[in-house]
Structures are given as structure tokens and as C-alpha cells.
Amino acid sequence: MIETKNVNFYYGSFHAIKNVNMKMKSNSAIALIGPSGCGKSTFLRLFNRMNDEIPGAKLEGECWINGKDIYTKHTQVDMLRKNVGMVFQKPNPFPKSIFENVAYGLKVNGIKDRAFITKKVEESLTAAALWDEVKYKLNKSAFELSGGQQQRLCIARALAVSPSILLMDEPASALDPISTAKIEELIHVLKQQYTIVIVTHNMQQAARVSDKTAFFMYGELVEYSDTKKMFLAPEKEETQNYITGRFG
Amino acid sequence: MKRLIDTLIEQLIKMSGAVTEITVLLIIVFLFKEGAGLFNASEVEKGYTVLVHSENTVERLSPKELKEVFDGNIENWEKLGGKDEAIRIFRFDEIFSIYTEDELGKDYVLLPEKLEEVISADPTIIAYIPQKYLPTNLQGIKELAKMNISLTDFYIGKEWIPTATPAPLFGILPLLLGTLLVSFIAILIAIPLGVGVAIYLAEIANERVRKLLKPAIELLAGIPSVVYGFFGLVVIAPIIQKIGGLDLGETAFAGSLVLAIMALPTIISIAEDAMRTIPKAMRDASLALGATKWQTIYKVIIPFASSGIAAAVVLGIGRAIGETMAVLMVTGNAAVIPNSIFESVRTIPATIAAELGEAPGGGAHYQALFMLGCVLFIITLIISIVAEVISSRKIIKE
Amino acid sequence: MMQTKKIQEQIAFTVFRLLGFLVLGVLLWILGFIVYNGISVISWEFIFSAPTDGMTGGGIFPAIVGTFYLIIGSTLFAFPLGIMSAIYTVEYTKNNWLTKCIRIMTNNLASIPSIVFGLFGMTLFVNTLGFGDSIIAGSLTLGLLILPVVIRTTEEALKAVPKTYRLGSTALGANKIQTIKRVVLPTAFPNIITGLILSIGRVSGETAPILFTVAAYFLPKLPHSIFDQVMALPYHLYVLATSGTDIEAARPIAYGTALVLIFIVLLMNSLAVIIKKRFEKNK
Numbered sequence: 071m072i073e074t075k076n077v078n079f080y081y082g083s084f085h086a087i088k089n090v091n092m093k094m095k096s097n098s099a100i101a102l103i104g105p106s107g108c109g110k111s112t113f114l115r116l117f118n119r120m121n122d123e124i125p126g127a128k129l130e131g132e133c134w135i136n137g138k139d140i141y142t143k144h145t146q147v148d149m150l151r152k153n154v155g156m157v158f159q160k161p162n163p164f165p166k167s168i169f170e171n172v173a174y175g176l177k178v179n180g181i182k183d184r185a186f187i188t189k190k191v192e193e194s195l196t197a198a199a200l201w202d203e204v205k206y207k208l209n210k211s212a213f214e215l216s217g218g219q220q221q222r223l224c225i226a227r228a229l230a231v232s233p234s235i236l237l238m239d240e241p242a243s244a245l246d247p248i249s250t251a252k253i254e255e256l257i258h259v260l261k262q263q264y265t266i267v268i269v270t271h272n273m274q275q276a277a278r279v280s281d282k283t284a285f286f287m288y289g290e291l292v293e294y295s296d297t298k299k300m301f302l303a304p305e306k307e308e309t310q311n312y313i314t315g316r317f318g
Numbered sequence: 319m320k321r322l323i324d325t326l327i328e329q330l331i332k333m334s335g336a337v338t339e340i341t342v343l344l345i346i347v348f349l350f351k352e353g354a355g356l357f358n359a360s361e362v363e364k365g366y367t368v369l370v371h372s373e374n375t376v377e378r379l380s381p382k383e384l385k386e387v388f389d390g391n392i393e394n395w396e397k398l399g400g401k402d403e404a405i406r407i408f409r410f411d412e413i414f415s416i417y418t419e420d421e422l423g424k425d426y427v428l429l430p431e432k433l434e435e436v437i438s439a440d441p442t443i444i445a446y447i448p449q450k451y452l453p454t455n456l457q458g459i460k461e462l463a464k465m466n467i468s469l470t471d472f473y474i475g476k477e478w479i480p481t482a483t484p485a486p487l488f489g490i491l492p493l494l495l496g497t498l499l500v501s502f503i504a505i506l507i508a509i510p511l512g513v514g515v516a517i518y519l520a521e522i523a524n525e526r527v528r529k530l531l532k533p534a535i536e537l538l539a540g541i542p543s544v545v546y547g548f549f550g551l552v553v554i555a556p557i558i559q560k561i562g563g564l565d566l567g568e569t570a571f572a573g574s575l576v577l578a579i580m581a582l583p584t585i586i587s588i589a590e591d592a593m594r595t596i597p598k599a600m601r602d603a604s605l606a607l608g609a610t611k612w613q614t615i616y617k618v619i620i621p622f623a624s625s626g627i628a629a630a631v632v633l634g635i636g637r638a639i640g641e642t643m644a645v646l647m648v649t650g651n652a653a654v655i656p657n658s659i660f661e662s663v664r665t666i667p668a669t670i671a672a673e674l675g676e677a678p679g680g681g682a683h684y685q686a687l688f689m690l691g692c693v694l695f696i697i698t699l700i701i702s703i704v705a706e707v708i709s710s711r712k713i714i715k716e
Numbered sequence: 717m718m719q720t721k722k723i724q725e726q727i728a729f730t731v732f733r734l735l736g737f738l739v740l741g742v743l744l745w746i747l748g749f750i751v752y753n754g755i756s757v758i759s760w761e762f763i764f765s766a767p768t769d770g771m772t773g774g775g776i777f778p779a780i781v782g783t784f785y786l787i788i789g790s791t792l793f794a795f796p797l798g799i800m801s802a803i804y805t806v807e808y809t810k811n812n813w814l815t816k817c818i819r820i821m822t823n824n825l826a827s828i829p830s831i832v833f834g835l836f837g838m839t840l841f842v843n844t845l846g847f848g849d850s851i852i853a854g855s856l857t858l859g860l861l862i863l864p865v866v867i868r869t870t871e872e873a874l875k876a877v878p879k880t881y882r883l884g885s886t887a888l889g890a891n892k893i894q895t896i897k898r899v900v901l902p903t904a905f906p907n908i909i910t911g912l913i914l915s916i917g918r919v920s921g922e923t924a925p926i927l928f929t930v931a932a933y934f935l936p937k938l939p940h941s942i943f944d945q946v947m948a949l950p951y952h953l954y955v956l957a958t959s960g961t962d963i964e965a966a967r968p969i970a971y972g973t974a975l976v977l978i979f980i981v982l983l984m985n986s987l988a989v990i991i992k993k994r995f996e997k998n999k
Contacts, residue, residue, distance in 0.1 A: 118606055120602060120605065120606060123602075123605065125524070125525065148608040148609070148610060148721070149608065150608075151605065151606055151607065151608040152607070152608035155606070155607070156602075156606040158599055158602060158603065158606075160599060162597065162599035162600060162602070162603045163603075164600065164603065164604070164618055164622075165621065165622055166621075174604070174607060174609075174617070175607035175608060175609075177617075178604070178607060178608060178609035178610075178613045178617065178721070179607075179608050179609075180720070180721065224603070227603075227607065228606070228607070231607060231608060324891075324893045324894070325893075327893060328892075328893050330800060331800045331803050331804050331807075331808065332804060332808065334797055334800035334801040334804060335800075335801055335804030335805060335808070335809070335814075335818060336818075337797055337798075337801050337863070338801065338818060338821040338822045338825050338863065338864065338867065339817070339818065339821050341825060341860055341863065342821050342824055342825055344836070344840065345828065345832070345833075345836045348836055348839045348840050348844070349832070349835060349836060349839070351839075352835075352839055510735075511735055511738070511739065514731070514732050514735035514736075515732075515735050515736050515739050517732055518732040518733060518735060518736040519736070522729055522732055522733070523733075523736065527736070530740070531736055531739070531740060533985075533989065534739070534740050534743050535739065535743075536985065537743060537747075537981075537982070537985055538739070538742075538743050540914070540917050540918075540921075540981045540982075540984070540985050541746065541921070541978060541981060542920070542921025542922065542923070542950050542977055542978075542981065543921070543922075543923065543924075544921065544923045544950040544951075544953050544954050544957075544977075545746075545750065545921070545950075545953070545974050545977055545978060546746075547954070547957070548953055548954075548957045548970065548974050549746050549749065549750070549974075551957055551958070552957075552967075553749060579742055579746075582739060586739075610721050610722065610724075610725045611725060611729075612721075612724060612725035612728045612729065613721060613725070615728075616728075633827070636827050639829070640827075640828070640829025640830070640831070640832070641829070642829065642830060642831040642923070642924040643923045643924055643950075643954060647954070647957060647958060667829055667831040667924070670831050670834075670835065671831055671834075671924055671927055674834075674835070674838070674927070674928055675927070675928065679843070687835075688835060688839075691831070691832050691835040691836075694829055694831070694832055695828060695829075695832050698827050698828055698829055698832075699824060699827070699828075701827065702823055702824050702826075702827035703824075705827075706820065706823060
């Protein structure tokens with residue numbers, strides 16, 4: 071369960087997110103759509119506090135995950151990020167072996183039990199539908215994989231630390247249609263176990279993978295409802311214009 | 319007209335493209351031309367020769383042996399493979415105490431004869447005389463075989479005494495070891511400092527600190543080496559002397575400290591550049607998995623930048639090995655193989671700088687210094703190629 | 717568990733921060749030491765008069781003039797040549813083995829120790845070409861030394877000029893050399909200048925290359941032609957520090973000389989920074 075209360079976010083003097091209130095149910099997929107620069111990626115990065123890394127960024131309001139405010143002084147950011155995994159726009163595996171890529175998150179979180187790590191790597195790769203393709207070359211460099219495989223590796227890497235939420239920032243935008251289809255299929259499976267928040271430019275993708283969709287414009291949450299309803303009968307005119315391609 | 323000028327400029331530009339190649343080529347040609355002369359030079363100082371009695375079984379002496387004999391360290395022919403007889407050293411000047419000016423004749427025309435008399439009279443004698451007074455009649459006299467200075471004398475000779483008579487010693491080993499010792503210690507000091515500061519600048523420092531530190535490091539790179547040498551001479555050497563309780567503060571260690579400071583800017587800026595080229599996505603991926611910044615730095619960023627960091631270190635070594643003035647001023651300049659870092663040493667560049675002024679042009683000493691230049695050139699060439707290879711072996715990005 | 721990795725991070729960052737400030741401290745120490753000891757020596761007389769009393773008194777005017785001549789001489793040689801060479805590699809050659817060869821040679825040239833340049837200058841300019849120990853021999857040697865610096869900074873400046881500028885000019889019917897003269901060079905100019913100024917700083921501080929090509933231990937009068945020897949600041953400092961007639965008595969003069977040298981380098985560095993800043997603002 072993710073909830074934002076009156077969230078405002080600033081980059082210096084730029085008001086990137088304006089007073090957003092939103093609730094997301096566990097074990098479902100939520101798509102964030104909207105024109106470029108509408109704040110959807112920034113909004114996504116609130117939930118694992120990746121925006122902390124940007125100098126001059128400032129948050130107002132509250133952000134709750136599973137009943138906890140994640141922006142208190144006592145929040146352990148690394149624990150939060152362990153619980154909230156993230157997949158980025160472009161595949162970004164480390165220059166390490168396939169195995170080491172998936173094991174990385176476990177190791178940095180202090181797990182040393184070799185058997186456990188091996189088991190977890192296999193589970194995660196299986197969950198990311200990559201195990202069969204890589205099981206005989208776990209020690210090969212991650213760069214030897216194709217783009218689509220790399221992205222699934224990044225998903226496996228995120229799954230390895232057993233998060234409950236998975237943030238995806240346009241995870242298929244750099245991939246070819248076949249790889250994209252595989253990723254979408256994967257999201258369908260994963261959303262039964264994880265809460266998935268996905269930012270996408272691709273309207274069809276949002277329609278295909280998500281249960282609920284949120285439409286952002288100029289940093290404001292314009293409309294948030296069931297995906298089916300949003301695409302069949304949007305309430306707001308801006309939404310209508312955007313999803314029919316008249317705007318953005 | 320305007321067209322013509324344009325064409326002219328264009329041709330000039332095309333020609334100047336070759337300027338670096340030509341320069342490097344010229345440097346190689348001239349350096350090696352002068353330096354190679356060393357191996358055509360006689361071991362015995364030019365214009366001089368060494369004579370012994372004809373019954374002496376010794377045919378030749380190495381420069382090292384000649385030096386030991388004339389220094390009085392070897393006193394018996396037996397040690398040189400001859401008979402068991404004490405060596406009598408005869409220096410050219412002694413002829414004037416044996417014979418009067420009149421006896422030697424006008425313009426010393428009779429001098430060669432008299433030399434012959436003296437030398438042939440004593441089977442244990444060894445004489446060092448100018449070539450031009452060599453007796454024409456070599457009855458009872460034998461000239462020691464003249465050998466050219468050999469590559470092995472130069473490259474594995476353990477002594478560098480270019481002013482020794484009758485045969486100077488050009489053993490590069492003490493200088494080479496001195497250079498390597500000073501540079502090695504310097505780099506040992508500079509690597510943790512340099513890489514540490516590079517990490518700090520690239521990953522940890524905030525914008526304000528970076529704006530302060532970066533120009534400071536550029537400034538450090540801009541300070542002339544002679545100023546570093548001066549600082550080392552008046553500040554660092556005395557401190558080392560006091561702390562170490564030494565007779566002299568000008569030691570290998572003083573040189574290393576100064577060189578470490580001088581190599582820092584090179585290492586810092588190249589290593590920092592290497593770390594800055596790492597895609598932000600790498601960093602984000604690691605942080606998003608719950609790694610701390612420090613874990614991200616040593617598990618992702620440092621391995622990723624390792625080839626760049628290695629290149630930085632290699633170039634830092636190159637800078638240290640070639641540095642002349644600062645080292646010349648603070649290492650005390652004793653051309654002996656060092657036993658500890660708290661002894662004086664002399665490096666190759668410092669030797670060239672200190673001795674070239676006094677070496678007569680075209681002589682063996684002069685040529686030996688050029689040969690040192692060649693050695694230095696080759697060392698730095700290898701280093702720069704190694705750095706090139708390392709830094710081009712980059713890990714595939716994204 | 718979480719605590720350990722946080723603590724590790726704290727320790728590591730503290731160490732790195734300390735290293736950073738250590739380096740800053742070393743710089744301030746060196747600068748402070750020279751300024752503190754040298755400032756009292758600086759006066760009009762020190763700058764504008766010749767050394768007296770076996771270099772334990774008087775000023776350093778001939779050395780300043782000498783260094784000035786060497787700067788002029790070496791830049792007159794290295795700047796046009798270096799800039800043209802950079803234009804050639806950036807604008808005229810494609811990315812082929814030739815440019816690669818030039819780049820490797822330029823890198824090698826940059827890595828050759830300055831004393832080797834000194835040796836080379838001595839055989840070629842002083843002996844073979846018969847210039848003797850002279851301003852021209854020293855300038856050419858120093859010029860070769862800064863050539864790779866000039867080439868590299870110019871190359872980078874040229875590469876930073878957007879391709880569209882060139883296309884735009886060519887589309888208007890300008891030929892290559894006109895495009896370079898009218899569009900590329902003016903755009904790259906501030907960056908080129910910055911590199912050039914930094915290389916002036918380098919020339920003014922180098923000692924090893926001028927030891928055997930131009931520098932004089934002591935000259936009572938100023939040079940009359942480019943075939944005269946001159947005194948030079950860095951060499952003068954070396955002499956004062958190590959081999960003067962009375963080293964202790966010459967110490968204050970040595971501090972003063974070091975200060976003047978550092979001042980020149982500082983001046984060049986800040987000039988370069990100012991030009992760059994101004995350019996960036998205008999853009």
C-alpha cells in the first residue's frame with residue numbers, strides 16, 4: 071500500500087510536483103502516464119528516495135509505504151530501497167558477471183551465506199524469465215546479453231533483495247518490440263506478488279499491463295482511475311486529448 | 319590573391335600535421351647519434367694510453383681494474399692475472415722529476431725515448447701517459463689492449479665515476495636504481511593520496527568544496543619544479559634530518575616526498591576524469607538496491623574506473639621518473655647504489671643536469687650523459703605506451 | 717548489519733575528506749611559506765635592478781627580462797605550429813591511422829622528460845645548427861616542450877565547436893579554409909587562449925630545458941640579439957638555492973625569486989580562469 075498526502079516537490083525553484091494525493095493498492099500494477107516533463111518520473115522516484123541524490127531537491131507533504139512515513143529522520147534509506155526495487159529506462163547492468171549482478175544487492179545488504187545467495191540468484195532469474203537463457207553462462211559478463219536480456223537481468227537483480235514494490239521507469243522504451251512483449255508478459259506475472267508502479271510513454275503499454283492508471287500534466291495529477299475506465303471513458307478533457315493523441 | 323593566401327595557409331596546415339612526428343624522430347636521431355658514440359669510445363680517457371713492461375703477462379685491464387690499480391686498492395699483479403709482484407704506478411708527471419727539462423729536449427722531443435727507458439727498466443711498472451708521447455719504438459714496452467666501452471660496462475656497471483683516471487667508470491646501475499627507488503617510494507605515497515582525493519572530488523565532495531579543491535590542484539600542477547625543489551631543500555630536507563636524526567636531510571626520501579607532491583595533480587585529475595565518465599545509471603542502479611554510497615564507490619565505481627586509475631598511476635610514475643630539478647636539489651646527489659631511503663642518491667635526470675655542463679663536448683662523459691638521456695627517453699616512452707594501452711582497454715559502456 | 721555498513725561509510729568518507737584537505741593543506745603550506753618569506757624582499761628595486769655582491773644583493777631584473785624573452789620566443793614558435801597542427805588533425809584528417817599516429821606521437825612528446833628536451837636542444841640548436849647558448853636555442857627548445865600542450869588544448873577547443881556551425885557555413889558556399897577562419901576558429905578562440913596561457917605558465921617555470929641551451933649564471937647586461945645568452949628566473953632560483961657564492965646570504969633573494977615565479981604562474985592560471993568564465997557567461 072502506497073499513499074501520498076499533499077506531496078509537493080521542487081528542484082530548486084522549479085515546482086515539479088503539485089499537491090498530489092494518491093493511493094496505490096498492494097499487488098497491483100499502476101501506470102503513470104503523461105507528456106514529457108510532467109513529473110511522472112520524479113513522482114516515481116519519490117518512493118525509493120532516489121531524488122535525494124539530486125542537489126537542491128525539496129519535498130513537502132507525506133509519503134507512506136505499508137503504513138510507514140518514508141521521509142522521517144529515522145528512515146533508513148538503504149532499507150527502504152531494499153524494499154522498493156527499481157528498474158531503469160535503459161538496461162544498466164554492472165560490468166560484472168551475470169551471477170554477480172544478481173548477487174550484488176544481497177551482498178551489499180550484508181548477506182554472506184553462499185548457498186543462500188546461489189539459491190536466491192536462481193529464483194530471481196527464474197522469476198525474471200531469464201534463467202533458462204543464462205543458466206549455463208552465469209559467469210559470463212552481463213554485457214554479452216542482448217538489450218532485452220539485460221533489462222530482464224536488471225529486473226532479476228531488483229527482485230533478488232525481495233522487495234515488495236517494484237518501480238519501473240519506462241523499462242521497455244529502449245527495447246525492440248519482441249523484448250518489450252517479454253517484459254510486459256513478465257509484469258503481468260510479477261504483479262501478483264509485487265506492487266508495480268510503471269512509468270510509460272506508451273499508451274498501449276499502460277492499457278495492457280496496468281490495473282490502474284494515473285495521468286499527470288504539469289506536475290499535477292489530472293486523473294487517476296481504473297485503467298479500463300480511463301481509456302474507455304476518461305472524465306477530464308485533458309486526459310481524453312492525451313490518450314487520443316491530440317496532445318503531447 | 320586572397321585565394322592564393324588561403325591555399326598557402328591550407329598547405330601550411332597540412333604540413334604542420336607532421337610536426338610532432340618529425341620532432342619525436344629528430345629527438346631519437348640526435349639523442350642516439352650522440353649517445354651511441356659512447357660505445358665507440360675507448361675505455362681509457364681519450365688521448366691517453368696505458369703502458370706496461372713487455373714481459374708483463376697482463377694484456378688488458380678493465381676500466382674497473384684500472385681504477386683500482388691507480389687508486390692503490392690493487393697492489394699486486396697477481397690479482398690481475400700476472401706474476402706475484404708489487405705494482406709500481408708511474409704517472410706521467412713523474413717523468414719531470416726524473417729528468418731535467420734539458421734532458422727532455424726542445425719541445426720535449428726526447429720525452430718518448432725517456433719514457434721508454436723508464437718503463438722498459440721496470441717489469442712491474444704501469445704507466446699512464448698521453449698518446450702523443452707514446453714511444454715510437456716499443457722495445458720492452460707493451461701498450462695495454464684498448465677496448466671500447468661495452469654495453470655491459472654501461473648497463474650493469476655498478477659504479478658511475480665519470481671523472482676517474484685513467485679510465486672513467488660509466489656504470490648506470492646506481493643511477494637507475496636511484497631513479498627507480500625515488501620514484502617508487504614517491505608513487506607509493508602518491509597513489510593512496512591521489513586516488514583518495516580523486517574519489518573525494520568525483521563522488522563525495524559537494525559543489526562548494528569541489529570549486530575550492532579543483533583550482534588548488536591545478537595550481538599545484540602549475541608550480542615550477544624548481545620551486546618544489548627549493549621548498550624541499552629549505553623545508554622538507556631539514557625536517558627529515560631532524561626527525562630521522564640524520565647527518566644530512568637531502569636523501570632519497572626527501573626526493574620521494576617532493577616527487578609525490580608533484581605527481582599528485584596528474585594522478586588526481588586523470589583518475590577523477592575516469593570516475594566521472596561512469597554512467598549515472600550505474601550509480602543509480604547500485605543505490606536503488608540499497609547499497610550505501612561508499613559500497614557503490616568501491617564495488618561499482620572503482621572497478622569500473624580501474625583502467626583509468628591505472629593509467630593515471632602509470633602516468634604519475636612517468637612524471638616522477640623524468641623529473642629533474644626538484645630531485646637534483648633535494649636528493650643529495652651521491653652516485654652510489656642506495657642501501658636505504660635515508661641515504662643520498664642520484665637519479666638519471668639529475669645526473670644529466672648536474673654533469674653535462676662540465677663534460678667536454680664529444681668526449682666519452684658527454685656521450686655517456688646522452689646515453690642516459692636515451693635510457694630515460696626509452697623508459698618514459700614505454701610508460702606512455704603502457705598508459706595508452708591501459709586506458710584504451712575500457713570496459714564496454716551501457 | 718545496517719549499522720556496520722553505515723559506519724564503514726562514515727569512516728571511509730572521513731578519511732577521504734581528510735585526504736582532500738591534506739592536499740589543500742600542502743598547497744597552502746608551500747604557497748604560504750614562499751609568500752611569507754619572500755614578500756619582505758619584494759620592492760621596486762628588487763624587480764628592476766641587477767644582482768650585486770655576488771648575487772647576495774640587488775635584484776633580479778635580468779632574470780625577469782630573460783624569462784620574458786623566452787616566453788615570447790617559445791610562444792612565437794609553438795603557438796602557430798601547434799594550432800595549425802591541431803587544425804590539421806581535427807579538420808582535415810578523418811579518424812584513420814594517421815590521426816591515431818599523430819595522437820600517439822603527441823602523447824609521447826608530452827611524456828618526454830624536460831631534461832631530454834634540454835639534451836636535444838643542445839645537440840640540435842646549440843651545436844648542429846650553431847646557434848650557441850642563445851635565446852633562440854632556448855626558445856625553440858621550450859617551444860617544442862609546450863608543443864604537445866598547445867596541440868592538445870587546441871584540438872579539444874576545436875572539437876567542442878558544434879558540427880552544425882561547420883555545416884551551416886559550408887551550406888552558404890564557404891570553402892573549408894574560409895569556414896575554419898570565419899566560423900570555427902572564432903568560436904574556439906577563448907578555449908584555445910586558455911590553453912595557450914597555461915602553456916606560458918609552463919614555459920616560465922621550466923629549468924631543465926634551458927640549462928644547456930640559454931641560461932646564464934650571471935650576466936651584467938641585458939641581451940642585444942636573439943643569439944645572446946640570458947638569465948632566467950627558474951635557473952636563477954636554482955643557482956641561488958644551490959650554488960651561489962654565499963648560499964645563506966642569498967636566501968632572501970631566493971625567496972623573492974621563488975615568489976615572483978609563483979606569482980607569474982598564479983597570474984597565468986587566474987587569467988586563464990577569468991577568460992574561460994567570461995566566455996561561458998557570454999554564451
